[in-house]
Amino acid sequence: MTFDALLLLDMLLAAMMLMLAVAALHSHSLRQGIILFIVFGLVTALAWARLRAPDVALAEAAIGSGVAGALLLAALRDRKPRKQKTPMARPAWQVLTVTYLVIGLALTASWAFLDAQANHAGPRLGAMVQAELANSGVANPVTAVLLNFRAYDTLLELAVLLAALLGVLALGPERTAPRAAGPVVTHLVAWLTPLLIVTAGYLLWVGAHAPGGAFQAGALLAAAGIVVRLSGNPHTGLPSGVWIRMLAVAGCGVFMFVGLASMSGGANLLQYPADWAGTLILLIEIFATLAIAASLVLVYLGGRPESWSSGGKNARA
Amino acid sequence: MIDLLSAGLIVGGLFFYVAGTVGLIRLPDTLSRLHAVTKADNLGLGLLVFGLLLQLSDPLSMLKVLLIWVLVLAASAAGGQLIARHLQHKREESS
Numbered sequence A: 001m002t003f004d005a006l007l008l009l010d011m012l013l014a015a016m017m018l019m020l021a022v023a024a025l026h027s028h029s030l031r032q033g034i035i036l037f038i039v040f041g042l043v044t045a046l047a048w049a050r051l052r053a054p055d056v057a058l059a060e061a062a063i064g065s066g067v068a069g070a071l072l073l074a075a076l077r078d079r080k081p082r083k084q085k086t087p088m089a090r091p092a093w094q095v096l097t098v099t100y101l102v103i104g105l106a107l108t109a110s111w112a113f114l115d116a117q118a119n120h121a122g123p124r125l126g127a128m129v130q131a132e133l134a135n136s137g138v139a140n141p142v143t144a145v146l147l148n149f150r151a152y153d154t155l156l157e158l159a160v161l162l163a164a165l166l167g168v169l170a171l172g173p174e175r176t177a178p179r180a181a182g183p184v185v186t187h188l189v190a191w192l193t194p195l196l197i198v199t200a201g202y203l204l205w206v207g208a209h210a211p212g213g214a215f216q217a218g219a220l221l222a223a224a225g226i227v228v229r230l231s232g233n234p235h236t237g238l239p240s241g242v243w244i245r246m247l248a249v250a251g252c253g254v255f256m257f258v259g260l261a262s263m264s265g266g267a268n269l270l271q272y273p274a275d276w277a278g279t280l281i282l283l284i285e286i287f288a289t290l291a292i293a294a295s296l297v298l299v300y301l302g303g304r305p306e307s308w309s310s311g312g313k314n315a316r317a
Numbered sequence B: 001m002i003d004l005l006s007a008g009l010i011v012g013g014l015f016f017y018v019a020g021t022v023g024l025i026r027l028p029d030t031l032s033r034l035h036a037v038t039k040a041d042n043l044g045l046g047l048l049v050f051g052l053l054l055q056l057s058d059p060l061s062m063l064k065v066l067l068i069w070v071l072v073l074a075a076s077a078a079g080g081q082l083i084a085r086h087l088q089h090k091r092e093e094s095s
Helices: A002-026 A031-050 A054-078 A092-118 A123-137 A143-149 A151-167 A183-206 A214-230 A241-266 A274-301 B002-027 B030-055 B059-094
Strands: none
Touching: A002 A031, A031 A054, A054 A214, A054 A274, A092 A123, A123 A143, A143 A151, A143 A274, A151 A241, A183 A214, A183 A274, A183 B059, A214 A274, A214 B059, A241 A274, B030 B059
16 A cells, blocks of 8 residues: 555656656746756655665755756846747757657666666675675765765766866856845845754764765755855855865865875775774865865856955855 | 544645645736745645644654744745745836
């Protein structure tokens, strides 16, 4: 009975995702499309939660839906108004090619899924992670993979984020701040922002043994800055002058430093000493969180903030 | 008995959600739609939260559900006010 009810929920979620995706792609106005995309992100987060991947669900809700939605809406606001173009009719060969590609992809994915279901033999990565979890310094297998077993990948992800940030900073000065949103929203933001910061700290800390971690915490911290800015306050809590630069490179920098320091003891790059693994992972995650938050806020600002070149006082919200 | 009460509250909450959504689709202009959705959804949310609280025994989980209730109430109230304010700005600009 319970199984059937849950299956119904899953099918409803899957159908909603498909419908929202189609609606977002085919909506008449860009604004409507973006709002449908944000809803799509939230439903996707629910789907990840149903697949028992709460880490991915948190990341999808915070980054895929929240921060990406804010970025898209900001880009829409900045768009130069131009004449409405008549919708371009796609040539038939394009439609046919895409259709066949999608069918091929669906068949390949189904085959891979059925094959994985049928052939139980062979080592499973999940079992290997569980076997080595005790040596990783953390109790959450996802964090163990991200920050220990496959730390190299995460380091490169932070480098990609830094490269994207450098690209955005090259665009010029920041966007103009939105107009003040009125007393109700200002008060809501005034007590929501501390709550967001505390929740970000909680997600960072809990990542060691439960779903959470640097990316989710960083996205929430960035959300705090973006919400403050959206309420009409020109500040985002970013420090100024040299500190903002330090913050942007802190994630990559501390990660690299820990990785290189582990080599000095004769080990490989990013091969932490077992006794120190938990502490080192927490250290990397703290700075990664700050760097991710600073990068996402800077990307949202869309360029160098006013405080970029001034060496004024250090004011972090 | 408690299960029955809880189920009744949740079904009642869902009824108000459906009523609010029908209002959102059927009503003619933004302000009356806003009125229908905010009123009905806040009542629906309250009943839903109350029904879920009866199912919980762990005080920490209860606290979390109550926190969700307060957060959603505050967010939806502020969101509704923001939409109405935007509408008023647009009207003042056009008149």
